Amino acid sequence: MSNLKLSALLLNWYRDHGRDLPWRVKGGAHPDPYAVLVSEFMLQQTTVKTVLGYFEKFMRRFPTVESLAAASLEDVYLSWQGLGYYTRARSLHETAKIIVNEYDGVFPRTRETVLKLKGIGSYTVSSFLALAFNLPETVIDGNVIRIICRLYNLTAPTDEIMSLIRQKAEKLTDRRHPADYASAIMDLGATVCTPKKPQCLLCPWQTACRAKTSPLLEQIPSRRKTEKKEKPGNVYLIQNSKNEIFIRKRTEKGLLSGLYEFPWSEETTPLPGAGDTGKTVTHVFTHFKLTLRIYKLQTETPPTNDGFFAAPEALKSYPFSTLMKKVQKAAG
Numbered sequence: 368m369s370n371l372k373l374s375a376l377l378l379n380w381y382r383d384h385g386r387d388l389p390w391r392v393k394g395g396a397h398p399d400p401y402a403v404l405v406s407e408f409m410l411q412q413t414t415v416k417t418v419l420g421y422f423e424k425f426m427r428r429f430p431t432v433e434s435l436a437a438a439s440l441e442d443v444y445l446s447w448q449g450l451g452y453y454t455r456a457r458s459l460h461e462t463a464k465i466i467v468n469e470y471d472g473v474f475p476r477t478r479e480t481v482l483k484l485k486g487i488g489s490y491t492v493s494s495f496l497a498l499a500f501n502l503p504e505t506v507i508d509g510n511v512i513r514i515i516c517r518l519y520n521l522t523a524p525t526d527e528i529m530s531l532i533r534q535k536a537e538k539l540t541d542r543r544h545p546a547d548y549a550s551a552i553m554d555l556g557a558t559v560c561t562p563k564k565p566q567c568l569l570c571p572w573q574t575a576c577r578a579k580t581s582p583l584l585e586q587i588p589s590r591r592k593t594e595k596k597e598k599p600g601n602v603y604l605i606q607n608s609k610n611e612i613f614i615r616k617r618t619e620k621g622l623l624s625g626l627y628e629f630p631w632s633e634e635t636t637p638l639p640g641a642g643d644t645g646k647t648v649t650h651v652f653t654h655f656k657l658t659l660r661i662y663k664l665q666t667e668t669p670p671t672n673d674g675f676f677a678a679p680e681a682l683k684s685y686p687f688s689t690l691m692k693k694v695q696k697a698a699g
């Protein structure tokens with residue numbers, strides 16, 4: 368079956384079965400590139416289902432790129448709370464400032480210029496240009512890789528055949544309807560050609576698909592497993608006699624930068640006088656998995672000079688990382 372026929376089948380399917388999402392419209396580009404940009408940052412490492420709840424709230428709080436650029440990073444973090452991976456919020460904020468200050472609020476629309484913004488890699492740039500401006504870009508994410516590998520029965524580990532996958536994906540891209548095509552192939556992967564139990568009988572590409580009847584279908588695409596490094600550490604809930612709790616802001620650079628936290632470190636020998644709660648929390652970062660043991664400590668003196676004691680009811684006005692939210696919840 369020709370690529371033209373395949374993309375026509377997919378677009379027909381999308382018109383009837385594609386998801387209605389607030390950051391895209393069927394039939395072409397979204398009228399507001401800012402909405403597409405916000406969604407692209409939120410969707411990095413987070414599912415559509417989770418993002419939906421945060422997107423609308425964020426857009427109400429920061430309805431334009433100008434309002435986001437004018438906000439403080441702390442306010443942006445507060446609206447991002449719960450989504451995790453705060454580097455994305457920081458990069459989105461930086462990007463908004465660049466668009467306002469260097470482009471007078473007009474979104475750039477070439478690959479080279481968009482790639483120079485903050486936190487935008489090769490996947491995000493393609494998806495943004497396709498959805499915001501209907502430009503002929505090929506989007507390649509996990510969904511697309513899975514579909515292409517199955518459609519052509521490519522069984523080698525994906526890291527060995529990425530250029531072949533890209534070639535095939537580019538040939539399939541409908542250059543007359545790139546926004547719809549990008550949305551359609553992502554929807555096909557999310558709702559029909561799912562990792563487990565793909566619903567081939569509902570698939571517009573079922574007659575062309577070479578892996579459809581393979582007993583190994585669910586094992587396509589083949590990926591090498593990379594184990595995340597495990598790191599232990601301690602976290603301290605330090606209270607004074609007024610029941611206030613010690614918090615500090617992380618430095619402006621590095622892991623979880625700019626967010627508030629209870630003091631923690633990878634040092635596993637507890638501080639003198641700290642009581643072991645017997646509870647732990649685990650959080651998976653991009654490159655490692657951290658497990659912190661929770662200790663409690665009573666003192667009137669701030670343990671370090673980079674933080675302060677805050678009343679428990681005031682804690683919600685400070686942006687905490689997902690890891691620290693977990694600590695708070697586990698400690699009760």
Ligand code: SF4
Pocket residue numbers: 514517518559560561565566567568570571572573576577578579584
């Ligand atoms: S026929 Fe099945 S395996 Fe093939 S692309 Fe469609 S859903 Fe995926």
